[in-house]
Amino acid sequence: MPATRKRSRKHQFQSGNQKRTEWTARPAAAAAAAAAGGRGGDGDGVDSPADFPYNLRDRKPADQSQKSGLGKMRLVHVDKNCDMWNFAIEEHLKLDNCSRPKFQPAKEEKRGVVVAQSLRCVNCSFVTPLFKLYEQIRKPVRGRSAAVQNLELNAAVTSTSTGFKKLRFLLAAFDLSPPSESGMHQMSQTVCDKIAQLSSHNMNPKLLLASGLEKNIHISVDTWYNTSGIRNSRRTGPPVATQSTTLAMEKQTGKNYIVSASTQNKLCPKGVLLRSKGDQTATCPGGHTGCITNVDKLESLSEYESGREIGRNIAGAGVTVAYCTTDGDSRLHKGVAQSIQEANASPQVKCLADLLHLSQTQVK
Secondary structure (H helix, E strand, O other): OOOOOOOHHHHHHHHHHHHHHHHHHHHHHHHHHHHOOOOOOOEOOOOOOOOOOOOOOOOOOOOOHHOOOOOOOOOOOOHHHHHHHHHHHHHOOOOOOOOOOOOEEEEHHHHHHHEEEEEEOOOOEEEEOOEEEOOOOOOOOOOOOHHHHHHHHHHHHOOOOOHHHHHHHHHOOOOOOOOHHHHHHHHHHHHHHHHHHHHHHHHHHHHHHHOOOOOEEEEEEEEEEOOOOOOOOOOOOOOOOEEEEEEEEOOOOOOOEEEEEEEOOOOOOHHHHHHHOOOOOOOOOOOOOOOOOOOOOOOOOHHHHHHHHHHHHHHHHHOEEEEEOOOOOOOOOHHHHHHHHHHHHOOOEEEOHHHHHHHOOOOO
């Protein structure tokens, strides 16, 4: 047998590069032939796909639901869906060139958790207009009206501990196309403003109900921060905290109604956006239109100021505070007492210690 010579590693590498160059050049040659009007570089005609150096796969028509990234499930209004199908059937009966209609979705637009959809007939060119398969809230200004389901879902998420990220995961588990997280955050600004207005409007009747005929009330006040890293018990509102919420709860009726609230905020996304675009006049707080901050970023969140705001709200309704229950290291009662005395010149508000914090600070 003739001896076979083993190819060197250099020869193998060159052979691989040559094959790789050939496979890379084939699509380029085919594209050049197609651009030349069906003529190759050597003048031969390309009459069929078999004349190409490789076979082209037929592109299958993509499903509209898969093309738009939507799942197979939909949240639709039953009456709106029936109206769409009835319209399609009635209008299709007016045609003479198609006696056996077969409808399927033609176009679909995702709008939050709901959709707008149109139908088309497979056997002819009949297409319906786009139907909104949801209820919407009319607004006095121009623009697209918001869907009721999107607002209700956003209000429900705001009132629970479930965030937008977990909500999108739950909707995807039901094969529903989840709304974009940025869109939900934008809508949450409007929803939260409405919730704050309704809450403020609802707290005054609760305050008058709890105060009774004597117009005197006993409240319990505490503050929540958007951080768990409070490292110094003597200083409230550390620099790591950027938001605080203070609630005053009545202790007269036994139902623990929230009668007043105060918020402090250092965050303003719109101000950050304006400053990033070069607008140096957009200083916070309140330095531009739509500013939502009331505390400077270099200042500390003050429980004393929150107590003063709560005291002003209660005094504005003609009610005085007899007892104020707070933490042992809090200055909320001092702010409440200062505002009540300035408004009504009433006797000094008595401060009571919270039983939970009192038991934790007892020296045994």
